[in-house]
Amino acid sequence: MPVDFTAIDFETATRASDSACQLAAVRVRGGKIVDSASWLIRPRPFYFSPQNIQIHGITPAKVRGEKEFGELWPTIRQTFGDDCLIAHNASFDLSVLIACLTTHDHPIPEMQYSCTRAIAKRAWPHLPRFGLKPLSDWLGVRFQHHDALEDSIACAKIAIAAAEEANAESLEDLEKHLKLSRGTAGPWGKNGPKFVRSGRASSSATSRLPKPAPEPIVDAMMTREGTDLQRLLIRAEFVRPLTGKRVVFTGTLTRLQREEAEQLVACCGGQCQSTVSRQTSLLVVGRTDARTLDAGRRISTKEEKARQLIAAGAPVEIVSEDDWLASIASL
Template structure:
């Protein structure tokens, strides 16, 4: 009874589902069983998109991928499954630097799936699959968009003017084993440092300083060069040689933060490890 309204809503837009060949098969079977003609449809699959975007991942189910990306949702609820699917598509677009579904498919060499009264043909790789390395992040004020079922969902506009153009480490893994790629993608959705001002001091051992500053920005925070009463968080690394040679037991930034904390300022001091654990746990 609802199909005419559903079909009108879909129009000629591309359907997106996770393991989409199954969903399209169910939809087509339902239409046939209720004597509705199967219209010509185009579709894409976030499972196939994820396989091309993050080939190093061990599992590509909706729940494992959502867990890895930090997408919280109630599994097997139709609406929440759909939103999670959309966010996986958006994360892949953001990671690939694509602003439309067509651009994402082109970057991944992935064809569009199609279906109709004649049957269906799922999305396929246009050439042999290779283990694609993520593209370097570029400074941008562009909002990444992927059109999904007649509506447009957008990630937060990024404006990172200090992003390095140096190639990322393989799979986003730093020398210390931190999955930097995962943290960056999670940050786009969770933004655990939204509105907070952060100062780094000392020598970081798990992230490069530039990586830490970019991660902070992606998490919604803002890096400061010095500690003030407006500072929310001071992340303390190991003492550098200048501090040690001066005979001090902490950096001047940490000393200022501790003094402000003693005076009642709401500044929190933590180690680099605690900083990473806080972001991962959010």
Template sequence: MIDFCAIDFETATHERNSACEMGICVVENGVIVKTENWLIKPPSYPYFHPRNIDIHGITPRDVKDSPTFDEVWQEAEKLMYGNLMIAHNAVFDAGVLRSSLDHYGFFKPKLNYLCSISLAKKSWKDLPKYGLKSLAELHQIKFNHHRAGADAEVCAKISLLAFERLMLTRNEDVNSVMKNNLKVL
């Protein structure tokens, strides 16, 4: 069966290391088993760019007493250990993870990651849009968009639907069919 984790970040500024929220949804044997969400005090605290606040609604007040990325990374890494990582617009989320790890001096784990947009394009050809909200609407999945835990969980649900549509039932199948789309963190 398929095992992976879906991840999503919200950021305080345009800086990739400014994660203010991280969500991870864990899938084991093709079933969602857990979704974790952390509000994070970013290095830019207390500064948040107004445009970022407009997108996700997270303010400096919301993260005032929150841990920093380095304080939650060990717990998050345990959820991700050995898993394929999937994110919607993975270039962004992998960049935030990479920059946050660099900022705090952590080694990058050897993770393969896949963008759920490329997975969706392979599964449902010729859709007018492949954004997370559009795909969720197509599959009648309701969620609180631009909150990391909710976005990670919807990414996982859409990925599971895509795997089912492509008849992929094992990680080896995903690696074979999506090999040109897999990247390494």
């Protein structure tokens, strides 16, 4: 099976996309892992957020004596070669790569890439979750999550497993079988892999693949057990979907702590309010508080006020915590 590619994974020091502190690359030739490399990176500026340290365990002391990304890039570029790069949630990793190149004044090369999350959705649409950890557990791949080298190896094994199941003769053959386009990136930005709908869907066996099951909110990026807040923040910062909007929370949040949710709002470009008013754009509803139930009410006073304003014509939107996080994760 001549399936060739290089799987990569970044870890970052903060929510800033140019703060890479670790990168790994795993080379696959003929459907087998043949080589790997990993670099610890000193970020610029030299600062780590406590939340990111909690996710990956990389501290300032571990990278204090390491080179910055700009110094490492010639070696990294040689390691990548002309391979198609594959990552899990590849949009994140390619965004980090492009941002680091920009910050360190290196030209951005033309690149091709794919994503094992997109591959898995097409290869195994019956699965309920498509995070790196759930997929690896399902395939029997054991690894240490949020170590760049371990994540890269797990990513490579997912792509290899999909190719083996499809009996694909190459990465291009796998993409054709799954009806996925190849992602591209360069100085102009990036355009990720997408499902390609043919004009005559019924004429092809592969076109009869069942649609991927909708992902529940408990996907790896959003579950309270191991919430990948770092990647959610970076995704939000790139798009800033709440720019100019005011957000109010009510009830008990179960996916994020209240401080994390407020940080996410700020990263989205929004502003938090403590009370609902005509200036409120969005009310995010968590689990109903016990005190609300004790008072014999089904909804909080904030939600009741929001509904009154909506009835009066105010443009207030009410969403659940799950739906709010899902909308950000799907950007």
